[in-house]
Amino acid sequence: MTHSDIGAGKRRLAMEKPALWRPDSHLSTTVRDMPPSGIRKFFDIVVGMEDVISLGVGEPDFPTPWHIREACIYSLEGGHTSYTSNKGLIELREILAESAREDLGLDYDPEEEVLITTGVSEAVDLAFRATLNPGDEVIVPQPCYVAYVPDVLLAGGVPRPVATRLSQEFKLRPEDFQDEIGDRTKALVLSYPNNPTGAVMTREDLEEIADLVVEKDLLVISDEVYDKLTYDGKHASFAQLEGMRERTVLLNGLSKSCAMTGWRVGYALGDPAIVGAMTKVHQYTMLCAPTMAQVAAIEALRRGEAEVMAMKREYDRRRRLFVSELERLGLPCFEPKGAFYAFPSIVGTGLSSEEFAEQLLKEQKVAAVPGNAFGESGEGFIRCSYATSREEILEAVDRIERFLADLAA
Amino acid sequence: MRDLAKEILEVLEENARATPGEIATLVGLSAEEVGGEIKRLEDAGVIRKYMTMINWEKVDNGYVYAIVELKVSLHRDKGYDAIADRISRFSEVQSVRLISGDHDISFTVRGKSMKDVAFFVTEKIATLEGVESTCTHFVLKSYKEHGVILYDRAQPKRLVVTA
Numbered sequence: 001m002t003h004s005d006i007g008a009g010k011r012r013l014a015m016e017k018p019a020l021w022r023p024d025s026h027l028s029t030t031v032r033d034m035p036p037s038g039i040r041k042f043f044d045i046v047v048g049m050e051d052v053i054s055l056g057v058g059e060p061d062f063p064t065p066w067h068i069r070e071a072c073i074y075s076l077e078g079g080h081t082s083y084t085s086n087k088g089l090i091e092l093r094e095i096l097a098e099s100a101r102e103d104l105g106l107d108y109d110p111e112e113e114v115l116i117t118t119g120v121s122e123a124v125d126l127a128f129r130a131t132l133n134p135g136d137e138v139i140v141p142q143p144c145y146v147a148y149v150p151d152v153l154l155a156g157g158v159p160r161p162v163a164t165r166l167s168q169e170f171k172l173r174p175e176d177f178q179d180e181i182g183d184r185t186k187a188l189v190l191s192y193p194n195n196p197t198g199a200v201m202t203r204e205d206l207e208e209i210a211d212l213v214v215e216k217d218l219l220v221i222s223d224e225v226y227d228k229l230t231y232d233g234k235h236a237s238f239a240q241l242e243g244m245r246e247r248t249v250l251l252n253g254l255s256k257s258c259a260m261t262g263w264r265v266g267y268a269l270g271d272p273a274i275v276g277a278m279t280k281v282h283q284y285t286m287l288c289a290p291t292m293a294q295v296a297a298i299e300a301l302r303r304g305e306a307e308v309m310a311m312k313r314e315y316d317r318r319r320r321l322f323v324s325e326l327e328r329l330g331l332p333c334f335e336p337k338g339a340f341y342a343f344p345s346i347v348g349t350g351l352s353s354e355e356f357a358e359q360l361l362k363e364q365k366v367a368a369v370p371g372n373a374f375g376e377s378g379e380g381f382i383r384c385s386y387a388t389s390r391e392e393i394l395e396a397v398d399r400i401e402r403f404l405a406d407l408a409a
Numbered sequence: 410m411r412d413l414a415k416e417i418l419e420v421l422e423e424n425a426r427a428t429p430g431e432i433a434t435l436v437g438l439s440a441e442e443v444g445g446e447i448k449r450l451e452d453a454g455v456i457r458k459y460m461t462m463i464n465w466e467k468v469d470n471g472y473v474y475a476i477v478e479l480k481v482s483l484h485r486d487k488g489y490d491a492i493a494d495r496i497s498r499f500s501e502v503q504s505v506r507l508i509s510g511d512h513d514i515s516f517t518v519r520g521k522s523m524k525d526v527a528f529f530v531t532e533k534i535a536t537l538e539g540v541e542s543t544c545t546h547f548v549l550k551s552y553k554e555h556g557v558i559l560y561d562r563a564q565p566k567r568l569v570v571t572a
Contacts, residue, residue: 042569317435
């Protein structure tokens with residue numbers, strides 16, 4: 001082999017190398033243009049910080065009740081590790097249908113109208129993908145959970161965020177969205193009890209928007225994952241209103257009520273046509289929800305009532321404690337009626353939500369989430385989760401008090 | 410319908426030092442209302458005592474505990490209550506229960522040493538009229554008392570911020 005041969009080899013290799021590989025150019029534009037979650041930044045600041053008190057977590061601080069974990073361990077020992085039916089274990093679907101009958105007075109056929117999903121998150125995604133054509137619009141009342149808008153976009157739809165207001169206790173009013181409804185508007189998202197505001201909508205509140213929903217022929221996608229955490233009175237679902245059951249896809253899960261966030265068990269209840277379409281997407285993407293989590297869910301629903309109620313009573317105590325402490329600090333806060341969040345206004349400090357949350361974290365090591373992470377109308381607020389011990393809540397309040405005093409100085 | 414007495418009791422059961430004002434915030438009443446309800450519960454004998462839960466195993470010269478089971482023969486006019494009353498009066502005895510199964514009465518006893526406890530059982534209890542037999546189980550280690558786990562456990566970590 002001569003030197004010139006080697007040189008020729010090198011040249012040949014260089015010529016075969018394709019044009020500069022730019023992974024960016026292979027991304028979906030929808031995903032590329034999607035802003036990262038507003039809480040990402042706080043992850044980065046928090047990394048490496050010691051002694052942080054977190055009011056920033058959207059999940060229970062209780063571990064899953066032991067009898068539920070134990071039932072799952074037992075089923076694993078028994079080797080129950082294969083797939084389930086796409087729709088989920090029939091036993092679980094039957095229990096869910098029975099709960100819907102008891103809690104809401106609604107009948108759902110476990111064969112055709114119940115789908116078990118991998119958390120409510122998947123159910124939300126499925127609902128959009130099963131119903132939206134490119135360009136179809138979805139009304140998304142905000143502030144709300146961060147996934148609805150991106151999920152609509154991923155399904156090819158067009159989100160139409162509408163603002164709910166503190167003056168209306170963050171309930172959705174017909175006047176909030178009637179002007180946003182156009183020819184292409186297909187669906188309305190409801191998420192009450194609400195993350196991040198803690199707002200609930202009573203049956204009367206829901207009735208007030210029902211006429212408009214019917215008039216404009218909207219599908220209602222109702223995320224009710226915090227239904228068990230309703231503190232005054234009983235939870236009401238849009239599906240319970242006369243004639244609205246067929247128009248509503250009711251989404252729920254065990255994450256919040258049974259302290260089972262990491263298990264990923266959710267479900268959808270609704271008309272067979274829509275639940276059937278969702279099942280089709282589910283079958284090609286998820287196949288089925290995790291079997292062991294479904295087994296645990298059966299145990300949770302059969303024998304978890306006492307612990308669910310005990311956790312709820314403790315959240316209620318923390319809610320009262322936290323709201324009264326915020327009042328003492330002079331941070332105006334609407335009294336949350338559900339979920340486990342308080343949403344105080346920080347407008348009086350002159351800071352934006354992000355400035356407030358970032359400075360509070362850096363200076364006093366209290367993590368809360370800026371309200372604008374949940375939509376533009378959340379600007380001027382911060383979301384504080386009281387799913388943490390009463391001792392930590394009181395320590396966090398002390399630190400917020402010091403923070404406010406420093407600001408005022 | 411809320412059961413306010415039960416809600417107050419739940420707070421107190423967990424923390425006997427909670428003040429009426431603190432409880433009032435947690436259950437959404439005034440401090441006066443809570444104070445009044447606590448007084449009523451005390452008078453009615455629902456609240457018997459405010460106690461501190463102590464892990465004596467962590468204290469030098471702690472105590473020795475035993476669970477003692479008794480078989481009892483009953484006489485015409487002396488029921489279980491009578492013998493339970495005699496046992497309950499000893500200050501060494503911490504709890505006394507009527508139970509189903511092979512034995513009739515089970516009680517826990519606390520002493521300074523095993524010898525102390527053993528002598529108490531043989532001298533004071535086994536000799537009681539109606540006691541047919543005793544079975545003493547010394548406690549080697551206590552894992553959970555009054556709903557509180559006593560051993561150290563690693564706490565799982567939660568993310569600090571999630572949506």
